[in-house]
Amino acid sequence: MPDSTANMMDHLSKLIDDSPTPIYAKVKQAICQQIDSGEWQPDQRVPSELEMVRALGVSRMTVNRALRELTAEGVLIRQQGVGTFVARKKTHSALSEVHAIADEIAQRGHIHKAKLIDICQAKASMEEAMELGVRTNHRIFRATILHFENEAPIQIEYRVVNAELAPDYDQQDFQNNGAYTYLMTVAPMTEGEHLVEAVNASEKECELLQISASEPCLQIKRRTWCKEKLVTNARLISPGSRFQLFGHFKQ
Incomplete structure (x- = not known):
């Protein structure tokens, strides 16, 4: 031995x-x-x-x-x-709650970093308009953000934001979680929903997440409201080997 x-x-x-x-x-x-x-x-x-x-x-x-x-x-x-x-310990998010991923990572004593891949202001497509409950050509922001935990890529965030409710979204400090703080300030969330699916990442997503094409991923589709108005529609993709969802129920 x-x-x-x-x-x-x-x-x-x-x-x-x-x-x-x-x-x-x-x-x-x-x-x-x-x-x-x-x-x-x-x-x-x-x-x-x-x-x-x-x-x-x-x-x-x-x-x-x-x-x-x-x-x-x-x-x-x-x-x-x-x-x-x-085994590597998996990151987990509360299934019944919505938190900033930076806060979840900090609570584990780890370091969060974010990289803004792309952001633009545009007019909502028909699909985006339906998802946000607005008219086609409504002003929106589209953003793609890559999140890291201790230097390991943990999540790709595709987010569409109602620009009328968050007009300065594209001016925020994405690297230090300023965009989430801004959204919670100008349009504090009063309601949210999750749809969770198992998916295969695209070739580009595999490259960003540094995973193989065979790695299963978790996809969370999330919408958030401020009172009766939809503020954001997001699609979050994480490697299944690094991420899990957790829920606690009591009755």
């Missing part, structure tokens, strides 16, 4: 106590503690089943169940013929 693996197993074994908890659950908990503490990093290869069996003195069935359940829960990734690796 290589020294690095032996060191990983030594730390892992020290986390397994004598409590009456099932052994497979204690192995799971120990692995999660190593990951949460930062001892085991994302994309790092973890010891094999056989190495764990020998080092921990437990059955292969026990280790297999622990690794299988952690893989199903998205904590680990198992690649046939290659090994088991620590």
